[in-house]
Amino acid sequence: MQTHSYDVVIVGAGGAGMRAALEASPRARTAVVSKLYPTRSHTGAAQGGMCAALANVEDDNWEWHTFDTVKGGDYLVDQDAAEIMAKEAIDAVLDLERMGLPFNRTPEGRIDQRRFGGHTRNHGEAPVRRACYAADRTGHMILQTLYQQCVKQDVEFFNEFYVLDVVLTGDPATDPGARAAGVVAYELATGELHVIRAKSVVFATGGAGKVYKTTSNAHTLTGDGMAVAYRRGIPLEDMEFFQFHPTGLAGLGILLSEAARGEGAILRNASGERFMERYAPTIKDLAPRDIVARSMANEVREGRGAGPNKDYVLLDLTHLEPAHIDAKLPDITEFARTYLGVEPYTEPVPVYPTAHYAMGGIPTNVRTEVLRNNTDVVPGLFAAGEVACVSVHGSNRLGTNSLLDINVFGKRAGIAAAEYAQTATLEEMPEDAAHDVGVAIASIRAGAGTENVAKIRRELQETMDANAQVFRTKESLTTVLADIEALRERYARVGVSDRGSVYNTELVEALELGFLLELAEVVVVGALAREESRGGHFREDFPNRDDEKFMLHTMAYRVPPTARVAGEAGEVVGAGEIVEAGASAGEGTPPRPTFEGTSVRLDYKPVTVTRYQPMERKY
Amino acid sequence: MTATLENPQTEMGAIPSFQVTMRVERFDPESGSGSYWQEFTLTMHGTDRVLDALHQIKWDLDGSLAFRRSCAHGVCGSDAMRINGRNRLACKTLLKDLDLDKPVVVEPIKGLPVKKDLIVDMEPFFASYREVMPFLVTTGNQPSRERLQSVEQRAVFDDTTKCILCAACTTSCPVFWSDGQYFGPAAIVNAHRFIFDSRDEGAQQRLQILNDKEGVWRCRTTFNCTEACPRGIEITKAIAEVKRAIVTRSF
Numbered sequence: 130m131q132t133h134s135y136d137v138v139i140v141g142a143g144g145a146g147m148r149a150a151l152e153a154s155p156r157a158r159t160a161v162v163s164k165l166y167p168t169r170s171h172t173g174a175a176q177g178g179m180c181a182a183l184a185n186v187e188d189d190n191w192e193w194h195t196f197d198t199v200k201g202g203d204y205l206v207d208q209d210a211a212e213i214m215a216k217e218a219i220d221a222v223l224d225l226e227r228m229g230l231p232f233n234r235t236p237e238g239r240i241d242q243r244r245f246g247g248h249t250r251n252h253g254e255a256p257v258r259r260a261c262y263a264a265d266r267t268g269h270m271i272l273q274t275l276y277q278q279c280v281k282q283d284v285e286f287f288n289e290f291y292v293l294d295v296v297l298t299g300d301p302a303t304d305p306g307a308r309a310a311g312v313v314a315y316e317l318a319t320g321e322l323h324v325i326r327a328k329s330v331v332f333a334t335g336g337a338g339k340v341y342k343t344t345s346n347a348h349t350l351t352g353d354g355m356a357v358a359y360r361r362g363i364p365l366e367d368m369e370f371f372q373f374h375p376t377g378l379a380g381l382g383i384l385l386s387e388a389a390r391g392e393g394a395i396l397r398n399a400s401g402e403r404f405m406e407r408y409a410p411t412i413k414d415l416a417p418r419d420i421v422a423r424s425m426a427n428e429v430r431e432g433r434g435a436g437p438n439k440d441y442v443l444l445d446l447t448h449l450e451p452a453h454i455d456a457k458l459p460d461i462t463e464f465a466r467t468y469l470g471v472e473p474y475t476e477p478v479p480v481y482p483t484a485h486y487a488m489g490g491i492p493t494n495v496r497t498e499v500l501r502n503n504t505d506v507v508p509g510l511f512a513a514g515e516v517a518c519v520s521v522h523g524s525n526r527l528g529t530n531s532l533l534d535i536n537v538f539g540k541r542a543g544i545a546a547a548e549y550a551q552t553a554t555l556e557e558m559p560e561d562a563a564h565d566v567g568v569a570i571a572s573i574r575a576g577a578g579t580e581n582v583a584k585i586r587r588e589l590q591e592t593m594d595a596n597a598q599v600f601r602t603k604e605s606l607t608t609v610l611a612d613i614e615a616l617r618e619r620y621a622r623v624g625v626s627d628r629g630s631v632y633n634t635e636l637v638e639a640l641e642l643g644f645l646l647e648l649a650e651v652v653v654v655g656a657l658a659r660e661e662s663r664g665g666h667f668r669e670d671f672p673n674r675d676d677e678k679f680m681l682h683t684m685a686y687r688v689p690p691t692a693r694v695a696g697e698a699g700e701v702v703g704a705g706e707i708v709e710a711g712a713s714a715g716e717g718t719p720p721r722p723t724f725e726g727t728s729v730r731l732d733y734k735p736v737t738v739t740r741y742q743p744m745e746r747k748y
Numbered sequence: 749m750t751a752t753l754e755n756p757q758t759e760m761g762a763i764p765s766f767q768v769t770m771r772v773e774r775f776d777p778e779s780g781s782g783s784y785w786q787e788f789t790l791t792m793h794g795t796d797r798v799l800d801a802l803h804q805i806k807w808d809l810d811g812s813l814a815f816r817r818s819c820a821h822g823v824c825g826s827d828a829m830r831i832n833g834r835n836r837l838a839c840k841t842l843l844k845d846l847d848l849d850k851p852v853v854v855e856p857i858k859g860l861p862v863k864k865d866l867i868v869d870m871e872p873f874f875a876s877y878r879e880v881m882p883f884l885v886t887t888g889n890q891p892s893r894e895r896l897q898s899v900e901q902r903a904v905f906d907d908t909t910k911c912i913l914c915a916a917c918t919t920s921c922p923v924f925w926s927d928g929q930y931f932g933p934a935a936i937v938n939a940h941r942f943i944f945d946s947r948d949e950g951a952q953q954r955l956q957i958l959n960d961k962e963g964v965w966r967c968r969t970t971f972n973c974t975e976a977c978p979r980g981i982e983i984t985k986a987i988a989e990v991k992r993a994i995v996t997r998s999f
Contacts, residue, residue, distance in 0.1 A: 174821070231905070233902070239894060384821075
């Protein structure tokens with residue numbers, strides 16, 4: 130085991146992590162620790178754009194952007210955070226341009242902007258050109274540009290080091306003094322454990338799309354940061370809100386950017402009908418993703434799907450000029466050709482919703498400080514990007530706002546972490562800081578486990594797709610929860626055939642699966658308790674939004690196994706049944722449910738409302 | 749072994765399956781023995797890629813098979829490997845496009861030290877990249893708004909902005925194989941991306957670096973790099989443009 134010491138350690142080297150590193154490294158001794166080489170991060174797969182009210186091509190302002198973000202998130206957005214994001218968006222884009230990002234340009238040589246779902250002029254009048262972009266590879270350009278700047282600044286990276294634990298000085302559930310002390314990482318190339326001490330720890334590990342089978346997410350997006358924090362007593366916020374991107378390549382889940390519809394592409398059902406006219410008469414195909422995904426799923430469910438099995442709809446670009454397609458959407462049209470053998474110039478592309486983005490994550494305030502409950506922070510612990518929940522996305526993120534989120538809050542995290550480190554002292558590490566990780570690895574690698582990693586993961590992903598996707602009911606969620614509990618039980622006996630130390634990627638997949646199972650349970654328990662429909666969470670048995678009961682963020686806490694035996698207060702009904710546990714959180718809030726047989730305890734947190742009172746969400 | 753489509757007239761909507769033999773070069777540094785070949789026969793489907801076949805081996809047959817992958821659709825650059833003698837991304841190579849009458853041969857990319865199975869040490873590759881100053885160089889105060897750049901100026905370096913640093917080009921280059929000092933195509937591509945960016949002021953320094961004996965002049969124009977690039981970058985052309993810039997721009 131090796132020990133290292135830094136002022137700031139950033140976990141994850143995607144957009145948020147590297148944007149943080151660019152701020153932290155000139156101010157404090159900084160290391161970036163990443164499971165992947167930085168340029169492999171999934172920020173690079175983002176396509177369509179990054180919104181900012183630059184008003185380069187038409188009238189726009191940040192207040193409209195704020196409103197669209199709040200409405201797009203179905204009013205579960207913390208409005209102070211959304212306002213900060215929309216205001217700072219302008220500098221975030223200009224920062225990237227000054228770093229060299231090759232944005233597409235207007236005829237005047239300014240940054241060009243295009244339309245995107247849910248982004249409108251004057252509070253919903255019509256789509257607005259707000260997305261700054263570089264063809265359909267905006268995320269690629271952001272990732273490359275940030276990496277280039279990291280090279281320029283000589284940022285120190287620990288590449289292919291997998292962070293498996295965060296070290297805190299106390300239990301954040303009970304100890305108000307608990308603060309960050311460092312992380313424990315597993316070096317993929319050698320199998321060695323590293324304890325990395327730091328005054329500040331920034332989580333920027335991205336999402337958890339691999340809880341689902343059909344997903345646009347990379348194989349490596351297994352919610353590591355979320356699960357690591359959760360296991361150490363940090364709550365997770367709003368995890369039941371998962372975004373299903375409307376246009377995944379049918380059967381494969383590979384993302385086709387919303388920019389296609391921004392550039393004029395149209396969704397059609399089997400009979401060629403532009404069905405979005407029925408669901409969102411004003412902005413049609415450019416409605417927010419939750420609405421479009423649900424509409425597509427509904428078309429298929431009602432028998433209007435295309436293809437031999439009527440199980441997808443069609444994205445039609447055939448009325449667009451091939452030259453326009455080549456200039457604005459070169460990559461996604463190549464995906465259609467490569468993976469489905471479809472020529473988008475002349476044929477519509479089969480598409481179906483694909484699990485895309487976790488709106489929820491590690492709760493933070495607008496300074497990116499991690500919350501240990503509804504109000505108190507864990508000093509020295511920060512989070513930004515998809516791993517975090519500020520919450521700027523509420524129950525449904527608008528397209529382009531994730532690239533914005535990583536830049537705005539990544540930058541804030543880098544500054545905040547460095548500033549904290551300037552006055553903080555390096556906390557003493559317990560001598561056995563790597564003990565738990567060591568035991569977990571040894572038990573998988575050397576143990577006699579017989580359960581197969583891939584088999585459990587496949588079953589998890591299949592039941593999540595079948596039961597916790599676009600449409601959810603109490604029955605489907607109860608089914609998937611029981612499945613998860615059974616899979617967790619099997620996971621306790623998981624084994625690997627590779628006993629080696631060098632690039633034991635089988636072991637890595639086993640550890641990732643443990644995180645996925647942990648998070649899937651949180652997603653489903655949160656979804657089961659939320660008896661309403663809002664944004665990306667649609668309950669067929671509760672089809673309406675219920676602001677009276679659920680205009681609240683979910684806060685999920687992991688109940689340690691020992692506490693589980695003692696039991697939360699409340700009547701035990703049976704697996705998956707909601708039971709009331711103790712006093713409710715306060716006047717007008719739903720009871721805090723606990724779920725017998727699960728490790729999740731739920732609480733709720735008020736939504737920050739500043740300018741915009743909840744209204745009915747129509748497009 | 750023959751690869752024939754099973755029942756091409758299957759019921760509507762069913763995806764045809766076929767048999768494929770994967771012949772994979774294995775190397776375990778902890779075993780004390782050298783590399784060896786291992787064959788796996790799999791049943792695969794119409795839209796499956798080489799990466800799907802490797803996953804099927806890893807997940808169902810031999811968990812110890814080691815390879816890098818992440819996005820699985822050709823944008824992250826993790827899974828460059830040598831497939832039937834050609835550098836490609838495993839996630840972008842559809843099995844049905846290969847000759848399945850013979851085993852599909854999969855090896856690590858060449859010219860970088862093999863760490864385990866299909867995983868190579870990428871550090872020498874990234875070291876070359878870092879040497880060409882792959883970042884925008886400007887002088888003077890930052891403008892308060894964006895720097896202006898015309899659509900035409902932007903188009904000049906568009907092709908080389910697509911690079912995903914997968915190393916397929918560099919490790920297909922015979923010059924890189926034989927001497928190991930050559931910067932390699934990927935580094936030159938990333939230098940090109942800035943040399944031809946109208947906003948950049950570091951071209952002279954970069955051209956000096958590339959005019960070095962291990963720089964662009966080692967290129968023998970074999971076009972392997974252009975053929976290998978999974979992003980379709982015209983790499984040989986970019987290298988030629990850099991050569992021309994060294995000759996024509998005085999410094």
